[in-house]
Amino acid sequence: MKSKSQLIIIVLGVLSLCLGVWQMMQTATMILSPWFLILFYSFITICVSFVLGYLLKKILKSTWYNVTFASMFIMLACITFYVTQYKSTYEIVVPNNYTGEVKLFLSNEDGNDFIINQYGIGYIDENTFKDGFNPKVIKKNVDITKQIKQYNRGAFATTQKSKYSYEYLSFSVSGKVEDIDERDISELIKIKAVDTNRLYRKH
Incomplete structure (x- = not known):
């Protein structure tokens, strides 16, 4: 049961990251290439999410994988970005x-x-x-x-x-x-x- 829950969270994390990347591709930029911003912010988001995921795992003393907690933070970051950047x-x-x-x-x-x-x-x-x-x-x-x-x-x-x-x-x-x-x-x-x-x- 735990394995299924973790798998679902990880899949949702990946889908959320894809949603964030898609939203960045739709965002017009003034100077830098959209692909530069996508690679830069994706790297930062993933790194920060893994650090926060590791800390949360230690605080909760959980046996879940670090990548599961990282996926939660990736979901939170990407969905927040999508909502704030959405435009008509x-x-x-x-x-x-x-x-x-x-x-x-x-x-x-x-x-x-x-x-x-x-x-x-x-x-x-x-x-x-x-x-x-x-x-x-x-x-x-x-x-x-x-x-x-x-x-x-x-x-x-x-x-x-x-x-x-x-x-x-x-x-x-x-x-x-x-x-x-x-x-x-x-x-x-x-x-x-x-x-x-x-x-x-x-x-």
Whole structure:
């Protein structure tokens, strides 16, 4: 009976670790590769879990294997990580012929507008901007999320006279160099590619 219980706990520990790894793969990173973070944090989690498992076994004076107690701590760590890192997934639809930087401006509206216009502009509401989300980027009815290498956060300051700024999230859609739209934000505002009436103004 004890052997079956330990086996179940160990299996659940392995499954929890897999769940944690999967969640880390879904988490967009700014600088380091997701695989570096997966290997680093998995190693730390396993080592700490075995140390804590060993201590708990000694405290309880149990005859169970150390790996069983370690699996308990792995389950606790990975499930906690999954719950805290879970974010809603939103679909971002990019125009079929668009190549370049996509900008999601923080809006003053309730609800997101992730249908990107021909200039690479979309709008994100305050709650989604603050809480974060898992993007699913669609182009030509194909999921290109894995092609997106980096997500950034930025702000565009207006003139000194107005003294406020617009915040945004951005990522780049790869393609032919000659097709890339390189217009900056001030140019996009001038040609009314960005609807400033919809933007949240940070003073």
